[in-house]
Each structure stands twice: as C-alpha cells, then as structure tokens.
Amino acid sequence: GENVEQHPSTLSVQEGDSAVIKCTYSDSASNYFPWYKQELGKRPQLIIDIRSNVGEKKDQRIAVTLNKTAKHFSLHITETQPEDSAVYFCAAILASGSQGNLIFGKGTKLSVKP
Amino acid sequence: DSGVTQTPKHLITATGQRVTLRCSPRSGDLSVYWYQQSLDQGLQFLIQYYNGEERAKGNILERFSAQQFPDLHSELNLSSLELGDSALYFCASSVNSGLSYEQYFGPGTRLTVT
Numbered sequence: 001g002e003n004v005e006q007h008p009s010t011l012s013v014q015e016g017d018s019a020v021i022k023c024t025y026s027d028s029a030s031n032y033f034p035w036y037k038q039e040l041g042k043r044p045q046l047i048i049d050i051r052s053n054v055g056e057k058k059d060q061r062i063a064v065t066l067n068k069t070a071k072h073f074s075l076h077i078t079e080t081q082p083e084d085s086a087v088y089f090c091a092a093i094l095a096s097g098s099q100g101n102l103i104f105g106k107g108t109k110l111s112v113k114p
Numbered sequence: 115d116s117g118v119t120q121t122p123k124h125l126i127t128a129t130g131q132r133v134t135l136r137c138s139p140r141s142g143d144l145s146v147y148w149y150q151q152s153l154d155q156g157l158q159f160l161i162q163y164y165n166g167e168e169r170a171k172g173n174i175l176e177r178f179s180a181q182q183f184p185d186l187h188s189e190l191n192l193s194s195l196e197l198g199d200s201a202l203y204f205c206a207s208s209v210n211s212g213l214s215y216e217q218y219f220g221p222g223t224r225l226t227v228t
Contacts, residue, residue: 032215043116043204043219044157089157095215100208101147101170102217104157 002027004092006105013080014113021108023090024072030092032100033073035064038087038107047088048075080112117141118207118220126226132193135223139186139207145169146188147208147217148180152201163188195227 003026013019025033034049050057050064050073057064061080066073073092077084087109091102117140127133139146148160159172163182174180177195182188192199202224206217 034216036219043221045116046216046218049216093215099162099164099169100145100215100217101159101162101172102149102157102206103159106156 002030002092002094002103004090004103004105006090006108008108009106010109010111012111012113015080015082017080019075019077019080019084019110019112021075021088021090021110022072023074023092023105024070025092025103026071027092027094028068028071029094032093032095033064033066034091034102035062035075036089036091036104038089040086044089077110080110082112082114085110085112116218116220118205118218120203120205120220120223122223123221124224124226126228127195128228129195129197131195131227132191133195133225135190135192135203135205135225137188137190137205137207137220139188139205140218143207143209143218144186145208146182146186147206148174148188148190149204149206149219150201151204151222152198157204160190192225197227200225200227 031052036044038044063076087107090105119138144165160174162170180190202222204222206219208217
C-alpha cells in the first residue's frame with residue numbers, strides 16, 4: 001500500500017521568509033496529491049492540490065511541485081505571514097473510479113515569527 | 115465552512131460503552147470517508163463509503179463499524195470503547211469522479227473515553 005513521508009516535522013521561519021515542506025510517496029501509481037492546513041482544534045482545510053499529469057501549480061503565495069520520477073512533491077509558501085502558522089499535511093492517493101482514500105504524511109508544524 | 119456537518123461536536127463516555135458519530139456530506143457528494151486523528155498517529159484513514167456501499171477499508175478496528183444511508187449521511191459506530199480510542203474523528207466527503215477527488219472535511223467529533 002501507499003506510504004507517505006513528510007519532512008520536516010517542525011519548521012520555524014521569520015515573517016516574510018519562504019517555507020518549504022517536502023513529501024515522498026511509495027506507490028508510483030498514485031495520481032493525486034493534496035495539501036491540507038490544520039489550525040489547532042479545527043478541521044483540515046484543502047489549500048492546494050496537484051495531479052500526476054502536472055509538474056507545478058500555484059495559487060497566490062502557495063505552490064506545489066511534483067517530481068514523479070523521484071516520487072516526491074513539495075509545498076512552497078512565499079512571503080509567510082503569522083496566520084500561516086498551522087500544521088500542514090501532505091497526502092497521496094491512487095484516485096480511480098469511486099475509490100480514493102487519502103494516505104497522509106505525519107504533518108509539519110509551521111511557526112511564523114513576526 | 116466546508117459544507118460537511120458532524121454531530122456531536124464533543125462526546126465524553128466511559129470505557130466499555132458504545133457511541134455513534136454522525137456525518138452529513140456536502141450536497142452532491144457521494145463518497146464519505148472517516149478518519150481518526152490522535153496526537154501520536156496523525157490522520158488515519160478508517161473506511162470509505164460510496165453511494166451506500168463500502169469501497170475501501172483502512173486501519174479500522176473490528177469494534178468499529180460504519181454505514182451510509184440512502185440519504186448519503188453516514189454513521190460511525192464505536193463499541194467496547196477503550197482509553198486509546200480517545201481522538202478526533204473526522205469525516206470527509208467528495209464527489210469521486212474522474213474530474214474531482216477533492217475531499218472536504220467536517221469539523222470533527224472529539225471523543226474522550228474516561
């Protein structure tokens with residue numbers, strides 16, 4: 001089955017700096033890679049996702065890159081702000097037909113210091 | 115607000131008891147997923163239903179069961195509860211088609227077993 005590893009487990013940056021979180025996956029057939037942001041005690045919120053036929057996707061200050069050959073994908077947050085502080089989870093799935101359960105990494109706690 | 119609702123928000127019960135958690139998916143979503151989040155285990159996939167039928171099983175204990183009803187709401191039943199079952203239980207829903215596999219999470223049910 002799929003296994004997702006996420007690094008680092010904690011990340012502290014100064015406001016305005018960039019943050020990068022990296023994930024690797026084991027199943028080369030996986031084809032959908034979402035990223036979730038979770039604030040303390042709240043639901044995971046989908047912030048960006050990428051499919052296996054795309055190498056990079058951007059949405060304002062966040063971007064995700066995918067390297068299928070190396071089986072890794074990364075989240076990039078530029079110009080970080082204190083409100084970016086949260087736990088970020090990557091996930092991977094082989095989405096096919098009616099199936100598509102997410103396998104999550106263990107999360108990265110991002111702290112943005114003002 | 116993701117459009118996914120879960121009740122109750124909090125549940126406190128004793129070991130050996132049985133509880134039922136309820137989830138209503140977003141309008142139009144046919145798939146419901148259940149995840150368990152505990153401090154040391156991250157987000158663990160439990161089970162998926164699609165249009166009333168079980169589609170995938172993760173690390174769900176035999177003491178746990180779920181079902182999805184004709185109106186597409188789902189219930190997760192946890193029985194013979196143990197202290198280690200204390201966790202946040204999230205459900206998520208998605209359309210699950212060739213075009214869309216995004217999963218949207220409900221606010222969660224915090225279960226405390228004493």
